[in-house]
Amino acid sequence: METLTTPLLIRGRGVVSGRVEGEALVTTQTISGWGGINERDGSIIERRHELVGQSFAGKILVFPGAKGSSGWSAFFHMTRINGVAPAAMLFTRMTTKMALGAVVTRVPAMTDFDADVFTEIRTGDHVVVDADAGTVEVTRR
Amino acid sequence: MHLTDTEKAMRDGAGGEAVAAAMDLLIRYGNALGAERLVETDNVAGAFNASTPSVRKIAENGMAEVFSRLNLDSDKTVEIPQMAARTCQLITGIDDQNWALQGADPQMVQMQRDSEAFVGQRGVNLMATCTPYQVGNVPTFGEHCAWMESSAVIYCNGALGGRTNVEGKESTGAAALTGRIPYWGYHLTENRYGNRHIRVEVPVRSMLDWGLLGYFTGEMVEENIPVLEGQMSGVDLVKLKHFGAAAASSGGVEMYHIPGHTPEARIADEAFGPNRAEDFHVYDAAARKKMYDTLQSAEDRKVDFIMLGCPHNSIEQVGRIAHLLDGKRLHPDVALWVHTPRAIRTVAERSGYVARIEAAGGKVMSDTCPAISRRLPEGVRVIATDSAKQAHYLPAIAKVQGWFGSLEACIEAGLTGTWKGDF
Structure with a gap:
């Protein structure tokens, strides 16, 4: 049941501009692009990943960042072309893979938060990301 | 991000539409990183090939569209000029001679050949390997590079003392046309010092040993910079190639030091520079066995x-x-x-x-x-x-x-x- 409390407000730095809202998918594990995701359906395929088999398509993806092969940006780029990109990316570890991947996926992206997004945001929460204002609003679901 | 007058001119179209698109991407990318500026590079290793089914639809409209969309992230198809920087092609999806053995579709082979003709014409050296450093592209100490391929990046930084971040398909395309890449991460001396310590307490000699040590290293330090000391021997190109590829797979390791063997540190103090090890890991016989077991994903002993x-x-x-x-x-x-x-x-x-x-x-x-x-x-x-x-x-x-x-x-x-x- 939806709660009527005020949404939690988290501030951060916009990496790719834009505003979007949607359902959160949260993992404390970094994600591989090439070899880690299926770019045709947006699912995680890395066999030891806690989200294996789940899709991030259309979700507000909350994760530490990118790992693995340099195909990261190209694979997330293809999720955009294939219409299965996440709706937004909220991440905590800046790397070149992560920055370039967010830029070419062209979805709102943020980092450098003033709160721990892994404890404040849970999978299924409703999240409003405004990368231009530098805000994330979280409503518990 | 600060741009020089030359870079501003590139952005504004003085070098043509492709160079402008490339500079636009580098600016978006540099701003996302929080980079202060770009750095000149004359050594780019990227993926310009069109050899996957997902590229086929784009390739039907010509190779300029493939380069524009996938190597420059440009919605507009632009004419692609000669590469401005020395540029090579990394690994591709099709063996040009053994494609039938691979079971590759002849149409895909043709697409790959068309794509190679297109980029070759524009100055991309078709090395077609994940190890360009084995076939003629060996960066000099301190050389600023823009390389993809995690196993090549860690080799460039760790084994050779070249300077590159893990670049992607789009940023290498942009770097090839502009001779620029964001001045961030491993391009800066202060970001190349070690911050994790691994003490090797079991002999590491064979290729298997070096692979297992690499896999352990990535598991332990993730994206950090390990300094390894202890019972390592037989350090050479092949062992470091194997070690680095493993470390870049289990973690995101892009730089490491083995004092006395790798070029940026003769002793551990030089490897750490102003840093202190934030974590200390021991690689022993138990850790080695654990890595070996972790890497197995089979049960059936009948191998094909x-x-x-x-x-x-x-x-x-x-x-x-x-x-x-x-x-x-x-x-x-x-x-x-x-x-x-x-x-x-x-x-x-x-x-x-x-x-x-x-x-x-x-x-x-x-x-x-x-x-x-x-x-x-x-x-x-x-x-x-x-x-x-x-x-x-x-x-x-x-x-x-x-x-x-x-x-x-x-x-x-x-x-x-x-x-x-x-x-």
Whole structure:
């Protein structure tokens, strides 16, 4: 049941501009692009990943960042072309893979938060990301 | 981000539309990183090939559209000029000679050839390997590079003292046309010092040892910079290639120091510079066994495919395989593919290695690998490989069971059809 409390407000730095809202998918594990995701359906395929088999398509993806092969940006780029990109990316570890991947996926992206997004945001929460204002609003679901 | 007058002119179209699109992407990317400026580079290693099914639709509209969309992230198709920086092609999806063996669609082969003709015409050197440093692109100490391919990046930074971040398909396209890349991360001296310490307390000598140590290193330090000290011997190009590929697979390691062996540190103090180790890890016999077990994803001991050459094999590695297979025959149910850069394959042919491997029933492939191409011999269920990187990725990509072990264990499995392993 939806709660009527005020949404939690988290501030951060916009990496790719834009505003979007949607359902959160949260993992404390970094994600591989090439070899880690299926770019045709947006699912995680890395066999030891806690989200294996789940899709991030259309979700507000909350994760530490990118790992693995340099195909990261190209694979997330293809999720955009294939219409299965996440709706937004909220991440905590800046790397070149992560920055370039967010830029070419062209979805709102943020980092450098003033709160721990892994404890404040849970999978299924409703999240409003405004990368231009530098805000994330979280409503518990 | 600060731009020089030349860079502003590029952005504003003085170098043509493609250069402007490239500069636009570099600005978006540099701002996302929080970079202060760009740095000049004359050494780009990227992925300009069109050899995957997902590219086919775009390729139907011409190779300029492929480059514009996938290498520059430009919605507008722009005319692609000569590369401004020295640029090479990394690994591709199709072996130009053994494509039928791969089961590649002839239309895809044609698309790949069209794409190679297009970028070759514009000055991209078609090395077609994940190891450009084996076939002529060896950065000098301190050289600013823009490289893709995690195993090549860690080799460039750690083994050679070149300077590159892990770039992507789009940023290498932009760097090739502008000779610029964001001045961030490993381009800056202060970001190259160690911050994790690994003490090696079990002898690390063989290729298997170096692969396991690499896999442990990535597991422990993730994206940090390890300084390794202790019982390591036999440090050479091939061992560091193997070590780095493993560390970049299990973690995101892009830089490391082995004081006394790697170029930026003669002793541990130099490796750490102003930093102190934030974590201390011990690699011992138990850790080694744990890594070996972690890399296994198979249960069925009946093996049907042996994958060797990830990262692409050196000439000595190909020679070693030829020696181990000399005068023998692979089990009839097993396929064995050896992967090496095409330039090295030429030397391997001349040295008689290719003929000896083929006489045993094996194949020598170039330009690609099964993880990149997603192509294995038909009906493969269980693979064995001597590469920690391939053992990490291929089972997930190809939905097969995977054994990992020494080259000797892989060859034995190839000859008997049964996996025995090393422990």
